[in-house]
Structures are given as C-alpha cells and as structure tokens.
Amino acid sequence: MKKIVLTGAAGALGTVLREPLSRSADELVSTDIAAQPESLLPNETWVQADLAKFDEIEPLMKGAEMVVHFGAVVDEKPFPELLGPNYVGAYNVWEAASQHGLRRVVYASSVHAVGLWENNADVDVTAHHRPDTFYGLAKCFAEDMGRMYWEKRGLEAVCLRIFSCTPEPQNARALGTWLSYGDLTQLVTRAVETPTTGFAVAFGVSNNDRSPIKDHGAHFLGYRPRDNAEDWAETLLAKAQPDPTDLAQMRLGGPFASVALGESGMAGIRALSGGDEEE
Known part of the structure; x- marks a missing residue:
C-alpha cells in the first residue's frame, strides 16, 4: 500500500503496531493527541491531532488506503468525558x-x-451487543456505524473486539481473555492485508485453552493465534480468590461489568493484576 494511518499511536497497543504497520505501506502516518516520540521509523510521519476535531483528522486521510483506528480513552469515564474522543472521534475517522x-x-x-x-454463554460474533459501560457503549456505536458506512458507502470495516492485551497474562481471568502482543500484531496485520472483508467483527484473543468465546470469527482473515495463557495457569490460579457472586468474575467484561457507570474499570483490573492492561 502507499499509505496507512494509525490513530492512538502513542498508546500501549499503538506503539506495538507502528513497526509492523510500517512494513505494510510505503508511508505510515502515526497520529495521537500526545507529542511525537523521540524516534520515528524511516517511513513514518507523526502528526499530533485531536480525534474530536474533524479539521485535524480529515487531512490525515488524504492519499491513504486504510486507517487503523486505535485512538480512544481506554477506560470507563463519565459520558461527557468519552463523548469527544470515543464517540465523535470514531465518527470523524469514518467520515x-x-x-x-x-x-x-x-x-x-x-x-x-x-x-x-x-x-x-459461549458467545460468538453473532451475539447481540451487551455493553458493560459507557466505554463499551462507544464500541457498540462504532461497530454499528462501521456496518452502516459499509452498507451505505462501501467503506469496509474490520472491528476487532480486543480482550486483555498485555505482554503476559496478568490474572486468572486472563487465562481465557489474554491476547499476546504477537497475536495482536498478527490479527491487525491480517485485517489490513486481507484483500476483501466487507464489514466484519472478530474477537482479539490468543489460543487460550480457557477462552470464553466459542469462535473468534477471524478465520477468514487467516488469523491463527499461536500463544496460550495456560502456560501461566499454575501461578495465576494460586493467586485467585473465587467468588461466584462477583460480576467481575462471572461476566466477559471483568471489573468493567461490576463498576458503576462512569467509574474506572481499569482501576479494578489494576487491582486484580498488579499492573496495566488494555481492553
């Protein structure tokens, strides 16, 4: 490809994706509200921009073939704090x-x-939306918008429902939900390189023995996850404190399923994991 745009390029996952995406195009335009990092890849250009401002996002798309949209506030917040970056920002990217x-x-x-x-529940990609937070609702909004733009304007979309993406699984929940950085890179690269996709939804999980989903829905992309959280099972299960009354342990969203609307879900994940986690 001639040009790919990557939003959220300064985030944990955007940082992982910059190098592999740079190999998929002559030019990679990386953008974030954060300032440019100290070093760039040889074919990478950095543009500091606010997703909520259409006039800052629109020029970035000129001459591009694809945009990999990873920019967002990655936590539950009061709705007004998510409206700009997560809702309006998604519209600005698609438009x-x-x-x-x-x-x-x-x-x-x-x-x-x-x-x-x-x-x-053996959830697969046909399950209807059941968002756990305003943050999750923004993902539903963007997925539905992606389908609409495909059906009304012919703009393809691959929506990757990412679970717990960290270098290593951090807690007992992650034995099912972990997505390794290597598998993330493979999933995104295949979503970019597959010749035609139409509108598609796929789950971003590794090849975990305890995966809570029935089918990740990404076979048509050629995605074949290689990593398995079970390698950490003995250590993580020894730290687990089972409680069947805790929604955080019983629902796919983990701590996001148990917090009040507008309150941080990442705080619960950090307490559970002892570290950061992207979802």
Missing part, C-alpha cells in the same frame, strides 16, 4: 475515511461491547 475514498477502517473495538454476557 474522513469515506470522504477520501479509503478502502477500510480497522478498528480497535473491545470485549466491553459485549461485556455483560456471561463467561459460560
């Missing part, structure tokens, strides 16, 4: 991509679009 004739949006959706489904 700008449509105006400039891009082929596809690859979107970082989340398990939290279906976070109130039970762990034992």
Whole structure:
C-alpha cells in the first residue's frame, strides 16, 4: 500500500503496531493527541491531532488506503468525558475515511461491547451487543456505524473486539481473555492485508485453552493465534480468590461489568493484576 494511518499511536497497543504497520505501506502516518516520540521509523510521519476535531483528522486521510483506528480513552469515564474522543472521534475517522475514498477502517473495538454476557454463554460474533459501560457503549456505536458506512458507502470495516492485551497474562481471568502482543500484531496485520472483508467483527484473543468465546470469527482473515495463557495457569490460579457472586468474575467484561457507570474499570483490573492492561 502507499499509505496507512494509525490513530492512538502513542498508546500501549499503538506503539506495538507502528513497526509492523510500517512494513505494510510505503508511508505510515502515526497520529495521537500526545507529542511525537523521540524516534520515528524511516517511513513514518507523526502528526499530533485531536480525534474530536474533524479539521485535524480529515487531512490525515488524504492519499491513504486504510486507517487503523486505535485512538480512544481506554477506560470507563463519565459520558461527557468519552463523548469527544470515543464517540465523535470514531465518527470523524469514518467520515474522513469515506470522504477520501479509503478502502477500510480497522478498528480497535473491545470485549466491553459485549461485556455483560456471561463467561459460560459461549458467545460468538453473532451475539447481540451487551455493553458493560459507557466505554463499551462507544464500541457498540462504532461497530454499528462501521456496518452502516459499509452498507451505505462501501467503506469496509474490520472491528476487532480486543480482550486483555498485555505482554503476559496478568490474572486468572486472563487465562481465557489474554491476547499476546504477537497475536495482536498478527490479527491487525491480517485485517489490513486481507484483500476483501466487507464489514466484519472478530474477537482479539490468543489460543487460550480457557477462552470464553466459542469462535473468534477471524478465520477468514487467516488469523491463527499461536500463544496460550495456560502456560501461566499454575501461578495465576494460586493467586485467585473465587467468588461466584462477583460480576467481575462471572461476566466477559471483568471489573468493567461490576463498576458503576462512569467509574474506572481499569482501576479494578489494576487491582486484580498488579499492573496495566488494555481492553
């Protein structure tokens, strides 16, 4: 490809994706509200921009074939704090991509679009939305918008419902929900390189023995996850404190399923894990 745009490029997952995406195009335009890092890749350009401002996002799409949209506030917040970056920002990306004739949006959706489904429900990509937070609701909004832009304007979209993406699984929940950085890279790369996709939803999980989903829905992309959280099972299960009355342990969304609307879900994940986690 001639050009790919990556939003959220300064985030934990955006940082992981910059190098592999740079190999998929002649030019990678990385953008974030954060300032440019100290070093860039040889074919990478950095643009500091606010997702909530259409006039800052629209020019980035000129000449691009795809946008990999990972920019967002990655936590539950009061609705007004998410409205700009997560809701309006998603619209701005899709509308700008449509105006400039891009082929596809690859979107970082989340398990939290279906976070109130039970762990034992054998959820697959056909399950209806059950968001656990305003954050999850933003993912539902963007997925539905992606389908609409495909059906009304022919702009393809692959919405990747990412679970617990960290270098290693951090807690007992992650024995099912972990997505390794290697598998994340493979999933996004396949979503970019597959010739045609139409509109699609796929779950971002590794090859975990305890995966709570029936089918990750990404086979048509050629995604074959390689890593398995079971390698950490003995250590993580020894730390577990089972409680069947705790929604955080019984629902796909984990701690996001148990917090009050507008309150941080990441705080619960950090307390459970002892570290950071992206979902």
